[in-house]
């Protein structure tokens with residue numbers, strides 16, 4: 001994955017700017033510093049990897065990103081968010097190989113975001129009980145079981161096996177999801193993890209399972225792929241995982257020596273998702289995705305679930321800067337990056353990579369546009385109406401609107 005490939009060499013273009021220069025990420029080389037963050041694609045009906053998923057990532061690669069991330073591939077069937085989520089398995093391997101080949105053909109690298117949904121799983125849709133550090137109501141409305149020691153070891157093995165499959169499928173990087181209340185982040189959270197055994201209590205105990213899973217992934221992939229984690233800096237809820245512990249956990253990751261970079265995120269899928277997005281809260285559009293009996297309840301309490309947070313460019317930067325000071329691990333800035341100057345500033349400050357989600361849903365070729373010097377800002381307006389489209393094929397609702405009328 002070498003060679004920039006997106007800079008056109010015109011006056012005012014990105015040639016010579018650090019953000020468009022190649023960089024190493026562990027054992028792999030990336031053609032520039034901008035990667036596509038995971039945005040669940042909604043293109044895996046009943047877990048099948050479709051041409052639509054392949055095309056989605058081919059388009060991102062053709063648009064100039066250094067690496068695109070295939071969102072949320074479950075490490076096991078019980079780790080799916082719902083039955084329309086793909087599992088890394090022998091069954092999906094051939095189609096995933098097709099996907100990675102398509103991305104490589106367009107000159108980019110490709111990462112697999114892997115995880116176990118834990119409390120975020122819709123257990124009714126999955127047909128299996130949700131699991132969690134401690135017994136608690138899951139997102140699917142059923143009671144999640146507290147994991148036993150055997151369950152933790154079984155899921156650690158699932159991470160190992162899933163990572164091996166991802167490498168065989170041709171992924172260049174594995175991103176282990178340690179955020180947003182998914183299983184490993186729920187172990188980190190003092191609000192969700194009430195265990196009294198060696199997997200709960202003080203941070204060193206709550207960190208054991210995430211570190212064990214990350215270590216298993218590294219053992220499985222060796223230097224055949226890069227390994228990143230997507231880590232919450234703050235859950236954005238009272239008594240959740242917060243900056244002080246997240247910084248300490250980054251230190252543990254650094255001592256462990258298994259990961260090549262940390263992508264910094266925040267927010268709680270269960271209690272405060274808008275903390276992670278900022279901008280308009282798409283309450284009406286979200287309500288429309290719910291079964292009729294739940295819509296009334298959402299009308300009453302939806303404002304508390306989808307809260308209002310004003311959008312600011314690079315809203316996580318003040319928290320992320322603290323990691324730059326505390327760890328020497330390479331860092332990936334994420335959250336509200338919409339301007340070339342922001343990406344350039346981040347690289348100049350010391351972030352190894354900049355990840356973008358919505359800006360690239362809006363304009364998959366934004367990196368090429370920046371590199372050619374045609375614009376220095378993206379067109380995403382942070383309306384967040386793309387979020388409820390994850391149930392019907394993730395898309396920016398404004399794509400095509402430019403041409404209409």
Ligand SMILES: Cc1cc2nc3c(=O)[nH]c(=O)nc-3n(C[C@H](O)[C@H](O)[C@H](O)COP(=O)(O)O)c2cc1C
Nearest residue numbers: 037038039040071072335336337356357358386387
């Ligand atoms: C439609 C949509 C789907 C998303 N799905 C995922 C996902 O599957 N996994 C994940 O870690 N983050 C997911 N995210 C969050 C993004 O990775 C990113 O953290 C967030 O959008 C903030 O970055 P941005 O301001 O560049 O969009 C999603 C975001 C959007 C807009």
Ligand code: SF4
Nearest residue numbers: 380381383384386396
């Ligand atoms: S729908 Fe489009 S414009 Fe609105 S937040 Fe999503 S990507 Fe941005």
